[in-house]
Amino acid sequence: MALSANSSNGGQYIGRRRFRGAGSLSEINIVPLVDVVLVLLIIFMLTAHVMEFGLEVEVPKVRQVKDSADELPVVTMTRDGRLYLNEQPVNINELAAAVRKRFGEGQAVYLRADKGTVWDPIAQVLSALGEAGVKVNAVTQPVDEAERKR
Numbered sequence: 001m002a003l004s005a006n007s008s009n010g011g012q013y014i015g016r017r018r019f020r021g022a023g024s025l026s027e028i029n030i031v032p033l034v035d036v037v038l039v040l041l042i043i044f045m046l047t048a049h050v051m052e053f054g055l056e057v058e059v060p061k062v063r064q065v066k067d068s069a070d071e072l073p074v075v076t077m078t079r080d081g082r083l084y085l086n087e088q089p090v091n092i093n094e095l096a097a098a099v100r101k102r103f104g105e106g107q108a109v110y111l112r113a114d115k116g117t118v119w120d121p122i123a124q125v126l127s128a129l130g131e132a133g134v135k136v137n138a139v140t141q142p143v144d145e146a147e148r149k150r
Contacts, residue, residue: 060115062140073103074139075129077113081121092124096132108135 057076075095076084083090090098099109109129113122129136 057112057114058116059112059139059141061143063143073099073107074110074112075099075125077111077117077122077125079114079116081117083125092128095125095128096134099129099134100132108137110137110139112139 057078074086075090076087078084083092083095085095085098085102099107111122111125111129113125126136
């Protein structure tokens with residue numbers, strides 16, 4: 001019930017007068033906020049897998065792990081036999097020269113190959129780097145303790 005202390009009608013109920021004038025709306029409309037949040041969620045879900053960078057190569061797992069802090073060039077071989085020198089495509093015939101040009105003489109190289117790669121292309125890369133006098137280190141992944149107990 002609305003009462004007016006300063007009105008001329010003696011403080012009686014003012015029926016329609018309450019809705020006249022420019023009153024403020026005290027409720028917040030959250031529908032636009034929900035719409036924006038849902039659109040952002042959908043965009044994030046669609047682009048989350050794109051944020052991963054680098055080449056995906058599943059290296060074989062071994063028990064012995066050697067940690068190294070050396071900054072070395074990495075030669076990556078994908079399952080289909082493509083070669084990359086630090087994420088840049090490279091030809092096997094130009095591999096040793098590219099390593100020398102970018103990293104200097106006497107630099108060792110990490111060879112990271114997918115475990116599903118056929119052995120022949122890996123042997124060709126090892127041979128090409130060996131003929132050029134480049135030391136090659138193989139990249140492996142440690143065996144998980146949970147997998148070892150199975």
